[in-house]
Amino acid sequence: MKTLKDAEFQGKTVLIRVDYNVPLDEEKNVTDNLRIVSTIPTVDYILECGAKVVLCSHLGRPDGQPKPEFSLRPVAEEAARVFEEEVVFADDDEVVGEKTLAMLEQFKKSDARIMLLQNTRYRAEEEANDPEFSKQLASLADVFVMDAFGAAHRAHASTVGVADYLPTYAGLLMADEVKYLGELLEEPHRPFTVVMGGSKVSDKIQVFRNLLKKADSIIVGGAMAYTFLKAQGYNVGISKVEADKLDLANEILELAKEKGVEFYLPTDCSGSTEFSNDTPKVSYAYNEMPDDFMGLDIGPETQAKYKEVLKNSKTIVLNGPMGVFEMENYTDGTIAVLEGMALAKDAVKIVGGGDSAAAVSQFGYTDDMTHISTGGGASLKLMEGKLLPGVKVCL
Numbered sequence: 001m002k003t004l005k006d007a008e009f010q011g012k013t014v015l016i017r018v019d020y021n022v023p024l025d026e027e028k029n030v031t032d033n034l035r036i037v038s039t040i041p042t043v044d045y046i047l048e049c050g051a052k053v054v055l056c057s058h059l060g061r062p063d064g065q066p067k068p069e070f071s072l073r074p075v076a077e078e079a080a081r082v083f084e085e086e087v088v089f090a091d092d093d094e095v096v097g098e099k100t101l102a103m104l105e106q107f108k109k110s111d112a113r114i115m116l117l118q119n120t121r122y123r124a125e126e127e128a129n130d131p132e133f134s135k136q137l138a139s140l141a142d143v144f145v146m147d148a149f150g151a152a153h154r155a156h157a158s159t160v161g162v163a164d165y166l167p168t169y170a171g172l173l174m175a176d177e178v179k180y181l182g183e184l185l186e187e188p189h190r191p192f193t194v195v196m197g198g199s200k201v202s203d204k205i206q207v208f209r210n211l212l213k214k215a216d217s218i219i220v221g222g223a224m225a226y227t228f229l230k231a232q233g234y235n236v237g238i239s240k241v242e243a244d245k246l247d248l249a250n251e252i253l254e255l256a257k258e259k260g261v262e263f264y265l266p267t268d269c270s271g272s273t274e275f276s277n278d279t280p281k282v283s284y285a286y287n288e289m290p291d292d293f294m295g296l297d298i299g300p301e302t303q304a305k306y307k308e309v310l311k312n313s314k315t316i317v318l319n320g321p322m323g324v325f326e327m328e329n330y331t332d333g334t335i336a337v338l339e340g341m342a343l344a345k346d347a348v349k350i351v352g353g354g355d356s357a358a359a360v361s362q363f364g365y366t367d368d369m370t371h372i373s374t375g376g377g378a379s380l381k382l383m384e385g386k387l388l389p390g391v392k393v394c395l
């Protein structure tokens, strides 16, 4: 991959595709600025080389229309706070219209170093990866840097199309994501343990298939564990199950056997009679769950076992929570796994984005991890062993 170190930025204008698709509250305040903070290394590096930076991103789904509720203005304000300097916001409904072009001229003459374009999805041509829109974006700069890992699995004008018209490099965030979720998993330090959790097996089938080729152990928790247990013929009561994925679950178990991968399913489960934190919590062995039981977390015996396996691992990938960690009664399983990761002192520990990243931060394990991915869908695709379109343009 071509990275920033390969590029010449002095005196240039650099278009950086970032992923500033951040959550906003009703008053349009940014409630989590991690995605902005994560771009500091790339932006700083380029600014320090003596370049000016034009940032672009999408936000939400305005469906190709300039809908004010999807404006990047609040993001520009937050970015100015994060970078501690002026961020010129090109509030142009056409994204790259007359207004932006005029502002760019001014910007180049001014002391300001950072400019942010309006939501790229204000234009329908963005998601269509339209060459004309790609050209317009490219016309703003001399170099393109792709640092929007969270959008790298989508071939849009601002993530892929623009690279046809400008020299293109991977930003530092992209380079890190590819290093940890891609390259490192090709040659992991062993034993290599993968923790699979979350709600659905179906979302993660390809991740299972790819990592089964590389892992020594796979640990399963979350709702997906009940699909596996049911596939094995056990009663799981009213736990969440993907009834049409039982064959697939058995196929994965077979594959694990074939590859000699240790496959751990919960030996006990905690839960209740409803999807609620207010009804009493009970635990059952995997083969003793009653008809009115809903499994909402891995049980205490499983927690201890999983912690032990993790403690002795040298590479760990966490891919989904062990239970409904949003409810106070069902945080233990996820915390046990995080604790196991923390205890694996010299291991490489990678967190695969989305809910897992939220749990790591919520329970205070951020400093114990080697890499926390900023992407959801993109992290999954990389762990599936795919070459993402937004990575390909940096090769």
Ligand code: AMP
Pocket (backbone or CB within 6 Å): 197, 198, 199, 200, 203, 221, 222, 223, 224, 240, 295, 296, 297, 319, 320, 321, 322, 323, 324, 325, 326, 354, 355, 356
């Ligand atoms: P995912 O988006 O697939 O990573 O799934 C994360 C979600 O799975 C979280 O919101 C959890 O609350 C949920 N989850 C985990 N375990 C269970 C369970 N046993 N039953 C229902 N939902 C679960």
